[in-house]
Amino acid sequence: MNSAVKNTLLFAVVGLMILYTGFAQSWNTALLILNMGLISAIMALGVNLQWGFAGLFNVGIMGFVALGGLAAVLTGMPPTPGAWSAGGWNILAAFVFALLTVVAVVMVRGRMRAGWARSVVIILMMIAGFFIYRALFDPGVEAVEAINPALTGFLGGLGIERGIWVALAWPVGGLFAAAAAWVIGKTALGLRSDYLAIATLGIAEIIIAVLKNEDWLARGVKNVVGLPRPAPFEIDLQNDPGFVESAAGYGMDPVTASTLYVKLAYAGLFTVVLVILLVMAQRALHSPWGRMMRAIRDNEVAAEAMGKDVTARHLQIFVLGSAVCGIAGAMMTTLDGQLTPGTYQPLRFTFLVWVMVIVGGSGNNFGAVLGGFLIWFLWVQVEPMGLWLMELITSGMADGSPLKAHLIESAAHMRLFTMGVVLLLVLRFSPRGLIPER
Amino acid sequence: MSDKPYDDRGNKDLSLGNARGMGTAHPVRQGGRSRPSPGGPFLIGENMTGGYGAGPDILHDCTIAVDRGEIAVIVGPNGAGKSTGMKAVFGMLNLRKGHVKLDGEDITDLSPQARVARGMGFVPQTSNIFTSMTVEENLEMGAFIRTDDIRPTMEQIYDLFPILREKRNQAAGELSGGQRQQVAVGRALMTRPKVLMLDEPTAGVSPIVMDELFDRIIEVARTGIPILMVEQNARQALEIADKGYVLVQGRNAYTGTGKELLADPDVRKSFLGG
Amino acid sequence: MIVVDDIHKHFGGFHAVDGASLEIRQGTITGLIGPNGAGKTTLFNVIAGVHEPTSGRVMMDGEDITGLPPHALFHKGLLRTFQIAHEFSSMTCRENLMMVPGKQSGETLWNTWFGRKRIADEERALRAKADEVLEFLTVGHLADHKAGQISGGQKKLLELGRTMMVDAKIVFLDEVGAGVNRTLLNTIGDAIIRLNQERGYTFVVIEHDMDFIGRLCDPVICMAEGKVLAQGTLDEIKANEQVIEAYLGTGLKNKDKVGA
Amino acid sequence: DGHAKEVKLGILIGFTGPIESLTGPMAAGAELAMTEVTESGKLLDAATVTPMRADTGCIDNGLSTSNAERLIADGINGLIGGDCSGVTGAILQNVAIPNGMVMISPSATSPGLSTVEDNDLFFRTAPSDAREGQVMAEILQERGVESIALTYTNNDYGKGLADAIESNFKAVGGEVTIVAAHEDGKADYSAEMGALASAGGDLLVVAGYLDQGGLGIINAALDTGAFDTFGLPGGMIGDSLPTNVGSALNGSYGQIAGSGGEGIEKLKEMAGDAFDATSPYTPESYDAAALFMLAMQAADSTDPAEYGKHILDVANAPGEKIYPGELAKALDIIREGGDVDYVGASAVELIGPGESAGTYRMIEVQDEKNVTIGFK
């Protein structure tokens, strides 16, 4: 079978699976799977840029996704009244001061001759800087967090909450992630040996720790709910006589029609983003740039000798891939309508995305996209399948037998198990993924 | 790298893994048996055809042999498959065709460990010592399959290479090139091999040490151990060789006694630099 | 053109290069010889920015280039080939050559999205040039073969070909001849001479083949144990006692054969 | 379609993830109520009530909403869930409200949820933490506690509760020496304990979960001798804590939402060995399921739009008080046009936006048992 035919077939199969969900369960479920599948595909695309094209192993996807989520809050939420005047400027001043301290330290380091005198000066500067920073920062934070802590207690955002403008959060999420990735890459890729994996693993945890504990930023674990969204609210549609009428025209009740309409709107927006990113990735890949990346992947030493700045290229692709994850993260948060830092778990946001990339086919953009859809579908649908399986297995057992109860209860744990099995099977029998790199 | 399914895509991340010291051999699987096959030279790799893993064939119908009391030398351009041939004789890669026979037994299906137990010793061309272990531990590892007392052999080796006695507790990786080479040969001798295979033992060794090494090799040969050796210092090597093979692209190009090859104008012109 | 000033390079306790100083004059083809392990490749690597020297300086045209990364040196016109061929194995031979020139507009992401016309033009020119180089090296028929699947000698040619894709000032060749058949080596020699004369490339050549060295190189530098042992014309070098002792050799003590 | 033969109630809680150890009994509790009603044959026209379980992962918004959609597609008539406040918000916003589905959460206690625009679709049988903070501060003050160290599990529940306790306790003149978060499921709490011990205080208030970090913190405190008395909010009240900690916990006290021992005792009896009825939020789960069914009976309909309005009616006075095991009686009363005031296992009293008013049971650990010493 020709590979193009095979690939089309694979996509068709996943499409059919989603369609089947539509017929067998509900179109809402199917569309939701589609939407999350689109987001997953974008995440997988970002990771594929890093791993597939440059062999960079990013185990901190969760962190970048979370930063995207933060962007959604900071652009979408209205500014908290009085927060800036209460302490926001203090916080900002603290950061500016911290930055100045760092600059000053760097300058001193450059100007003074090495020796204990320099070390002492630098250490003194850093200690003093830290205390002044805390002196500026702490009261600011306290003041901001004191403003109606149960409901706000944070600075709020830019308040971009009208219609499609909300989607502005997505590129901003990309920017946030890119900035973080730049810092991480600069450090980890700059180390004499490459320690990117552990660095990303750690930084992701730190990002989540900051999101959880810095309440002034995005309410910490108290969560931000009611984020604005680019699609209309179902309720508004249901109350809109025009909509109800046209829904009736299609023979649908307003509730179903509105939920489907909103999900379709999201699906449309997400598809546009995915297609844009996919086209950009494909174009980049099939260009001298892609050739250069392949050369670097093949042989770093030779590429370096041929005038290619390997570290800079690695940094570039790491930043780009992370930015794509950030975009996906922002999209996901707008879809959820809330930022809940506690929900960011490595298993779900880092390792699952890895499974998507590997299963789909690393090094192939379409493979990553396919993996995104397929694995998300399984992630959601394995549970009912597992339950069904367990019921089948236990059907012969007496009701109320502890084993039966145990088995049925364990169905939920089948999900991770299944993901593991899928990953291992693919690695074994189709090691380069379902749609391998050409 | 779409040819290799389990490739690392250029990943060099040290927090994930470390490929240094990783095996490259696709050795003959354990559990094979030898069959009697009397006659022929003491050690012979006959009509060997094969390559690394699923890759292309490197050896094409190549034959190399050494008999008791002989030094056989293999020469040829870089990449000709000399080292590959040696590895094939040692069972470090799966042959698609051909046989390896040792002392009247067909050992083609034996794993490398089993061949060591049968009395074959091998010093590979590169990374031929355990760099993180001391000199003494390197020698001990050479005697890994032995169950008898290894002290006397070790003393013999120290007598042969006195510098090693001095450095016995030093990590082998800290030695100079020539000393490493001595450790490598010593390690192979620790098995008390019945036949010794050396892959470019003098590479990266100063001429003085090289001469020394050659002398030692001749000494070893005099104790009755046949030696099969690859050498880039072709002229010197062929001078001491009883038998010479010239390999080109995995094939036997010329075969003869050392003298004959040295005298052959074609060989001189193409491989010995005129 | 290149001045190497008392370079030391230590790996752990091992002194691979141990105080080498030498000068390479513009327009010459300098030969670098020495026994295995003398530190030739290591010295190359230090000059080419692969290794940071333990101490010492490298100057190029009066400018200190010590510790500059290889890619920066490339853009200054300093190229090198590898003793063990470093081809890009999953790319075709043509791609191997086409990726060489620096500052391709197609290597900027922005252009890959929005400047596709310009890239296409550049690519056409590059492609023609790459094919020309491949023809010159007698491997035109391999243009579409994966570089990982060609023979060792051909890989060496590809290495040389890469230096021909750009206008280099100085090219370091590490054992181009090893594993290359003699007739081809002569062709390579001719090519080197032509590049040297027509394009003004300066060459530094590591080679163990004295005939090749003799045909190409004017000054010959001999290294041993990390130091420069001697410098001069090949004949001078060949006559040098120390060089004979360390490199060219005097032969064996044990001349008698074993079995006989 | 009020007279369907089958009523389906979704149980959408985190069977996997951080609170996976709590959700088993919770689901069992809810299912117990359903079995009770099914067996009674008194709901509507002898409808059978079928539970449908689905997972939220506690912290996985995507999964939760997907599963909620799936449940809705499967035709549930009401949704018990979610569990953790974060996903509960997500399900509410993205699935329940758009689909007009009524949702009763047995365990989401974040004050933030009180103010969410919910179109009267969201209820909870667990009280908001804001109220508990007030109760706890009063208890502490009555006992003459002057200073407390406070640690909370780092999620919306813990944080909200800690905020409430801190502000209320300060308001009554107490001192809070330190407020430190702890992460659940972490390897080691020595660092937290070091900080808490250094800050000191009359007692340590642990706003966490009894089988999660909370237990780890208490063990660490006892092991190092840093504190010997603990203030235990609802998340820390359960039989397993005194059992696990042992006699050292004697004398510690706290409170948990719930009125009187009667409801919970009955539930315990009914549960028997099948599950641990005192496990956190298990009574609330039973009650959530019960409320659904009573409201359906009251509305004579299984349509959320219809019965949703009746939830507050059946939950609150006036009417006859209903305890666990009395659902059949309640259904009868309603059918006959009477009024019920569902008390259930957790003393349900829905106030304001449809959340539990929060009568609290004051607990003290005596002889390695939780003993109810009064109500507030």
Add this chain to the structure above:
Amino acid sequence: MDFLNAFIALSNFVLVPAIAYGSQLALGALGVTLIYGILRFSNFAHGDTMAFGAMVTVLFTWLFQSWGISLGPLPTALLALPLGIAGCMLLLLATDRVVYRFYRAQKAKPVILVIVSLGVTFIMNGIVRFIIGPDDQRFLDGERFIVSARTFKEMTGLEEGLAIKTTQGITLITAVIVVALLFWFLNRTRTGKSMRAYSDNEDLALLSGINPERVVMITWLIVAALATIAGVLYGLDKSFKPFTYFQLLLPIFASAIVGGLGNPIGAIAGGFVIAFSEVTVTYAWKKVLGYLMPESLEPDGLVQLLSTDYKLAVSFLILLIVLLFKPTGLFRGKAV
């Protein structure tokens, strides 16, 4: 000024817990580092391996407890430990047989094995929860304290108490014994040396007659023992809950890397570095300073550098700083 009380307070809240935690991390990191050194990849499944070994031990402990077998003041789990180790060994050997061996034969690059181990993590995760469930399980019995804070105070009359738990004592003693055994094994025995040789140079090991499959098998066996011991000690000292073992992965890896991946001494040192940095950097010095300073200078605040929320961040920053200055970790790891 009261040095004694200050020191006791510091010991009680910093030294003793950090030493116990450090030992647990060190044992975990030893397993990780052995796999890294000999099998050449970072095993993401190590946390779940620990969980599995501990789970088997827990099950047997319960069995013994139900039979009324006990070790007096010591936890019964110690009796069940060998069985747990055996169970874990079976699991790892089976995993190697079914999963890893194939990739070894293919000469798969280490990073592929990392991905494979991710799949294994998922599967083990499922198995453990399937068997024992996700809950917290208690299996500790016996005497709780060697010295409790109260007895210490009564004994010494000091204001501060010092508590040492039985499990802490056991942890330290076991860790010391295990580490000593491991070092003796690796450096003195023939098999141990053959493992080091294999780690150094696989091909040459083959040429020396070392059977690679045997080395791999022994490695897994040792790793199973280390993982189970670490898992059980951790479970005894804190509690057994499958989810936390997955969470342990980051500190364990941080320990192994700080110390120098592939280097057993490094793993131990790394474990303590991470444990101490977590506990000390976020420690509130108020109490200790209170004893040391004259009354007038006693601090009002907590004198806490960073809130405990960031303890993980701190250990992580230390990791980065170490790598910046010592790219191979504190003790020379495998890296170049």
